Amino acid sequence: MTDARVELLDRALVEEAAKKSGLLWVRIADASDRALWQVWHDGAVLVVGEGAEQPLHGLADGQTTVLTARSKDKWGRLVAWPVRVEELAPGSEAWTAAVAELKAKRLNSPDHETVTERWARESRVLRLVPTGGSVQNPDAMPDASHAAAPLPTVATTRRPAPAALPRLLFGRRRRRS
Template structure:
């Protein structure tokens, strides 16, 4: 009993304090093979009424791949200090219908956390028309910390990393700074 209460408290506090959670559709026992990996996505959320709430799958919003009403998901939460995994917990997925009291309460919490919304105060109406609101409720099960790193190759993308700085650039920058200081 005490162990379950401690797990519940860890889940709630860690998830409440984290800006992002990593979510994968499926249960704790379904460890995906590297070739058929179900994507784990970083998603912004809000902790409200004992669950994590997510909004997405609409234009300009985060994707919620595989999170189906009545399904299961695994939520991984990192620590704010070092960014390491604190806890992975099993969740029951529930999609909320727009306009219900629970939907209204969750949207009230979510709209304060949504950064850079293109439509400001009209955002809740857009969410009702075009997006899904998902509740991830902890089932009480947590996963043991993995023994391996779980590192995987990045998903193929057109994105690139920065190129090396040209060798002459630092000299040019420092030369200009020196002139300003003397003048």
């Protein structure tokens, strides 16, 4: 296969994976990955964050990072590619087009009618533009699992199950006389 054809197939894989996935994982400066809700539009990934939206700390204008998408059928890592972060200025033509796409795909927004004004006031809209071919794809996957331990939180507890729990869940078996 020619290099141009491989590059075209690689670009198509990145685009399809990003279009079909509502979440992508972004590599943050401290080498951890964070899931981000996103929309693919006009050759790039769009994300909105800060304020009442998802956190974007660790992503700055002009920075380069890596995005990872999973397979919709197998749920495993499908493709990872490098991107350049572009922060869009509120009110600009690019920002307006990006916000229109993001607003259309935003689920469960508490203020759907005024979300655009809220995003202009308190959030950042980023455009993550691919800068090259994939660094991981079905033909070139790393041997390591990349699994990470969950972040510590007070919301999870680990206690023994109460002794009565099986009886409550499954009921008592009645004996036939």
